[in-house]
Amino acid sequence: MGTMDPANSTPAVTIRDVTKRFGSVAAVDGVSLAIAPGEFFSLLGPSGSGKTTMLRMIAGFELPTSGRIELDGRDVTQSPPFDRDVNTVFQDYALFPHMNVMRNVEYGLRMKRVPKDERRTRAAHALATVRLEQFGDRKPDQLSGGQRQRVALARALVNEPKVLLLDEPLGALDLKLREEMQSELARIQRDVGITFIFVTHDQGEALTLSSRVAVFNHGRIEQVGTPREIYETPGSAFVAGFVGSASVIEGAAARALVGDDGPYSIRPERVTILAAETASSDANTIRANGQVTDVQYHGDGTRVQLQLEAGASMLAEVPNVGDQTSLPERGAKVTVGFRRSDMLSLHHAGAEPDQARAHVSRTHESGETP
Amino acid sequence: MGRDQGKLTPAESPSPRSGLRRRASRFFARHPGARVGAQIGAPGGWLLVVYIGSLTALIVTALYRLADDPTGLVTKLDTTIGFANFDRLISEPVYRNVALRTLQAAATVTIIDAIIAFPVAFFMGKVATPRTRRALVVAVTLPLWAGYLVKGYAWRSLLDPGGGALKQVLGHTPGFGYASSILVLAYLWFPFMVIPLFSGFERLPTSLLEASTDLGAKAGRTMRSVVLPQIVPSLVAGSIFTFSLTLGDFYMNRIVGGTTEFIGNVVYRQFSVDLPFAAAYAVVPIVIMVGYLLAVRRTGALDEL
Incomplete structure (x- = not known):
């Protein structure tokens, strides 16, 4: 019980033969994937390998040239971002600079017209999850990089999405902080049980955090597997x-x-x-x-x-x-x-x-x- | 098998030079204050004399008045300091009305420009490809390359009720009057609103817009809750230009404004008749602008200039 077998349950995300072309360049070229509920799934590859474009198509910021994307079995290929039950943690955090931390975290709930009291409670709880209870009144520019990162995480998690997308969220942090945030991310993912899709070019990060990894190269997937499979039995040079x-x-x-x-x-x-x-x-x-x-x-x-x-x-x-x-x-x-x-x-x-x-x-x- | 040891060549110690230029360089390197002084001293001095000097002269002149001359033939200045001119421009309705009309025109032109420039600048800064963006920047600033009078008389021939282009093509023209002044001034100052807005949109991270839609906001809500608050400083920066340029303009009003008078027209007319009163009236737009700048300083818009 609890853990689901990817083969028998509806995948949280299904990607069927998705291609994205920018002009004549295929950024993503015929990618298919099935990501099970509760997985910590990494898209790993060098820059320009198509991993971020793939993530942006799941979020709805880009539309695929061809292929199909399903969330929880529902076709969302053409849906705008606000109609998808996913949330994104951006590489530059994308916190709204004119709102304090609390209002940033509440934003998604306000859009869904959640009543004020419930909004406050849930936002406070999300801030507690990322250990920033005391920072609700601060503006983003009064926070350190690691704290902003955690606010971005809370702002996405508070909506309890089916899938959380993370676009190189630790890329801007220095090494020590990055290692701290890695274990923090792993803890949070275990606690909330939401499916995480994590884009990174850092193979160490992908191996440490993921339940499975898809290795991208030139817009295609070279190999999908557990970190151990990827490392010990690589499928290609x-x-x-x-x-x-x-x-x-x-x-x-x-x-x-x-x-x-x-x-x-x-x-x-x-x-x-x-x-x-x-x-x-x-x-x-x-x-x-x-x-x-x-x-x-x-x-x-x-x-x-x-x-x-x-x-x-x-x-x-x-x-x-x-x-x-x-x-x-x-x-x-x-x-x-x-x-x-x-x-x-x-x-x-x-x-x-x-x-x-x-x-x-x-x-x-x-x-x-x- | 041992490592190759790079041979150490004795470093040539730089011989100390004592030329005048080197001594000066060393002095400036050690005294940052002197460096700044040398850099901005000359232009700063020029600014002080030409700008502050002329402004002071204007304000001092406004405090003089015309000497009483029973013959009415000679105009002489009475250089005793007093506020008689200001009393007059406040108490006589005609001057109050002209000032209010000018203020209204400046506000109207600013609002028109802001409404038109907002979507244009958004497109330029956030939607257009770099190629289209460059083309649009050129297109928007192109009218600035043409002379003021050329544009004025081009508009005059367009608006002419006696057979101008508008009359012939559309069958209707606002003619020469207040509305035409607003129209032409809005056209004239449009680039000064678009450019600050464009640079504001360009600096606004696209990820903020994406984060907003990602969190469930539709386009209109994203505009209101995320874009507008971020772009207000740029909007204010643009409005400083359109507002002050309209307040100070008088010649376009003579070309297309018919009998409408703005502050500038009154100053121009009074200039040769009653110089102290003209100077006092010219202080009015300055006071309005100082008030406006003080009001907008809080928005951070002055950092945009």
Whole structure:
């Protein structure tokens, strides 16, 4: 009870083959998605990948060139924003500067002609949810960035929409505040149970917060899946490279290391730099010789860029624990080792999302064999 | 395998120069006050002499009066300070009426311009593509490139009741009078209302309009509750132009206004007859504008100028 199976219930949002063209450019190109009620769903991609345009079409600020958008089973493709049961948290917060915080939060309720007393109670409750009870009388320009962000959240949540749309809401905050707001957002979403659709270009943010992630590239969805699926079994070279870092190995290099042309991807933290004298004891461990071309210190770890003798470049991450003198220097010849199962096949690069999902679950299973 | 060590070349210490220009630069770098003084000293001085000076002369002249001259042949100024001129322009109904009519004309022109400019500027700032926007900015400001008299006489030939273009095409013309003065002045000052409004709309974040519709407001409600309060300073900034330009205008009224008189016409007529009274009457629009500016200072509109 409580948790709904996406397959059996009406999705909160259904997107069917939606395309949006600006002139000759397809900003969103044939996207289909089903988002279940109560999900924290992220649209992840680089700038210009179509994720924000997709969000704006769900909100009603843009109309699709073709395709269909349903909210809770109802076709809203052509409905204006004020007729849709969704609310948006804008990237620049879009608080009304001439109204105080309380009036900002009440605005949606006032439009729905909710009586004054109920309005006050609900707005106060929404402000309490974002921990700004004391700030009702302030004007937006008397608040910090993080506080404005939370007012924007309260102003949207107070309407109890079916779906809350968040357009890179944490983009303007500094790192520390952003991390605080991330856990705050997760808490609020758990408390209110509203479906969140969250646009971000920050893969870390998407992985941390989401129940599922859709990775956008060039107006199309490259892959849809849980954060773990996206990270551990990327469906394409783009996803492997955009979500976390990965080295893509293909062609002759892949043949020399694994036995076929690939392409494969491998995460830097799965590559170990071996002491030269270690003998190959494990049949599952692939060894390769190479030369260090760059060493980057990252605080919690050190990234070592290698040029393999087999002909590909590969990234290895050495955690910064204990003795630091063993780190190789630029130009050093080293041997690296990694498990065969950590080489992830990218055979279905560029596949349709549905096929990509099928592929992801297949490789996921095969990836667990020892 | 060791890292390449970049060879340290001994840095050349800059030889201290002591040229006059360098010394001056150093002085200005250390004394920001002197820097500001040097920058605005000359134009500031010019402003002080020409602007404040002439204004002071005007106000002082308004306090003089014509010397009594029994022959009526020579006009001489009596430079004793007094408020006789102001008493006269308040007590004589004709001057009070002209002042009120001028005030009414300024208000009417301002309201007409605001009503027409609002949708035009909204379209320019929020709807039009950058290309259309540029074209519209040029179109709106284009009349400013034509001379005042050219526009005045062009309108005169349009409005002429004895066979002007309006009469021939529409069969009707307001002729020469108060209505025509309002019409032509509204046309003349229109760009001064559109441009501040346009820049106000351009600065108004589109996300505010989207947030309003997102929260359930229809277009009219968004205009009233979000756009209008945000645009009031720009509206006031534009009105300062249309209002003060109309208050001070007199020649357009001579071209298309028929027998209608504004403050400017009276000042012009009195100028050669009774200079102190003309000066006193010219103070009236200044006082009105000072009052207006003080009233609108609260709206923040003066930051828009």
